[in-house]
Amino acid sequence: MYSYAHVLRVPHARRTFAAALTGRLSYGIVPLSLMLAATRASGSYAVAGAVMALFGATAVFLSPARAALVDRYGPRRALVPTAVAYLAVLGLLTGAVARPDAVPSPVLGALGAAAGACVPPLGPTMRAVWGRLAPDRALLQRAYSLDGVAEELLFVSGPLLVGVLVGFAPPAAGIVLGAALMAVGTAAFVSSPAVRAVPPGKRAVRRRDGGGLRGLxxxxxxxxxxxxxxxxxxxxxxxxxxxxxxxxxxxxxxxxxxxxxxxxxxxxxxxxxxxxxxxxxxxxxxxxxxxxxxxxxxxxxxxxxxxxxxxxxxxxxxxxxxxxxxxxxxxxxxxxxxxxxxxxxxxxxxxxxxxxxxxxxxxxxxxxxxxxxxxxxxxxxxxxxxxxxxxxxxxxxxxx
The missing domain is CATH 1.20.1250.20 (MFS general substrate transporter like domains)
Structure with missing residues (x-):
């Protein structure tokens, strides 16, 4: 009978999991910070809502496409470019919201959509790595449960951190914090031996088994x-x-x-x-x-x-x-x-x-x-x- 301690004692599990959680904490910090910063910069809830809608739509619905890059090229070759692009767009967003009324609303919306499109898929990649670290199904069940609970706590604690941060800093500081967490987490994640051992996948082809996705x-x-x-x-x-x-x-x-x-x-x-x-x-x-x-x-x-x-x-x-x-x-x-x-x-x-x-x-x-x-x-x-x-x-x- 496995326990959660067994999961964390798997070689390289704690290091890899901690790195992934560090980067994924950005998921709970950036959206709220972006909404608050866009509201302050534009003076309009409608504009802020539109920016967040575009960010959320591209982040969610392009997630399988970003995951396909990881499957095709491997975590290291796929996550590093997406993380660099994500950080670059967040940097542009930080500069844009730091100057109220200086950036047109359509530009804010375009930057929000671009940021969502580049979010590194650390969650799906970590779950795939769990499958390699814990090939036993009972152990994998515990790993997935631990991963899911930890991720939920991140989405609760992220907004709380933003609430504390905006008490003494502008909302744009939350975007910077989220970007820093993503940079540190992704770098540590792709340098883990467990992630380095994941080989690039095969080129996806259209075939009768749905490209390997039958049964979903x-x-x-x-x-x-x-x-x-x-x-x-x-x-x-x-x-x-x-x-x-x-x-x-x-x-x-x-x-x-x-x-x-x-x-x-x-x-x-x-x-x-x-x-x-x-x-x-x-x-x-x-x-x-x-x-x-x-x-x-x-x-x-x-x-x-x-x-x-x-x-x-x-x-x-x-x-x-x-x-x-x-x-x-x-x-x-x-x-x-x-x-x-x-x-x-x-x-x-x-x-x-x-x-x-x-x-x-x-x-x-x-x-x-x-x-x-x-x-x-x-x-x-x-x-x-x-x-x-x-x-x-x-x-x-x-x-x-």
Whole structure:
């Protein structure tokens, strides 16, 4: 029986993981810093929102393309150029937002889109490296769970660091900090012996197995439902709190309960020696998440909503981790980074759709009904994953 200590005792694991986390902390710092800096520079929330939308869109939807570079050329030859380009664009953004009204809004938007397009795919690459460091499936499950929980904590701590930083420095300083973390983390990551040992892949060709990406339909469907839930919960908690006369501090506590539940669920999921295969576990985990959302619809007050949201979070990390395991099992060796990137893209796309749906429905329907409808939508995705598993079908994913 493996523990999390076994994961960190794997040769080169601690060094490689720490380097990847250092760079990935930039993911939690740069977006908020960029939004605050763009707001200050332009004096317009609309402009800042457009810059962030462009940054997020290119970062998310071009992630498989960047991952394909890693699969094709290897981590060192792919990550270094993308990191250099990313840092260069962040430098231009820092200079642009440092001079209010000196840079036209379209230029800010173009720079935001360029920055998102160049974000180094440290997360998918680290998960692929875990597959080499921990070939045993039980050990890999723990590695993925540890990775997922750590990444979630980075996305929580990053904005907190920005909040502290803007107390004594301009928001552009957060962009500089994020760039520095990415530079240090990427340099340390690609210099790790575990990363240096990863060979370049084969040139991707269009073939009947989807370029080595066959079998991603089920995990992507499931995590799209998870992303939908995350996007909806974030906005509905705000609407619920305002409807019950609570302020922003209360919202923060409820969303913290979501993250805490996800961390606990992820760690417990990784610690269990599952007898069932990952493909068998995925549908019930997704269904449990949907049922938890339906339970949140019955919350009479903010305290009970926090408990219900924590239960929702309890199934978030295990579902995503299980989806990554399936992606790693089904993808060809030369396509593992892309496989992880496609799963990550599905989560983010679902979250974006969830936020948009919640924004459209929250003002027209009771918040409880919105929770119930979201839960029903996630249950539908669980049913679709179950049907796909029973038929043994494996959808093809477009070649990136």
């Amino acid at each position: 339909g089920r995990p992507m469907t499931a995590v799209a439902g998870v992303g939908l839930a995350i996007g909806v919960v974030d906005l509905l908690v705000v609407a619920f709190a305002e409807g019950h006369g609570h302020g922003g501090a209360s919202v923060a506590w409820v969303l913290a309960a979501l993250s805490a539940g996800s961390a606990v669920g992820g760690l417990l999921n990784g610690a269990v020696a599952w007898r069932a295969q990952a493909g068998t576990r995925l549908p019930p985990l997704t269904a449990a998440l949907g049922l938890a959302l339906c339970g949140a619809a019955l919350a009479p007050g903010l305290g009970t909503l926090a408990v219900a949201v924590a239960v929702v979070g309890f199934f978030v990390s295990p579902t995503i981790t299980t989806a990554y395991l399936i992606a790693d099992e089904t993808a060809a060796p030369e396509a593992r980074v892309r496989a992880g990137a496609w799963v990550n893209t599905a989560v983010n796309a679902g979250s974006t759709a969830g936020t948009a749906a919640a924004g459209a429905l929250a003002g027209r329907l009771p918040v409880g009904l919105c929770f119930a409808l979201t839960g029903a939508a996630v249950l539908v995705t669980a049913a679709a994953v179950t049907r796909s598993a029973r038929r043994g079908t494996s959808e093809l994913v477009p070649l990136a």
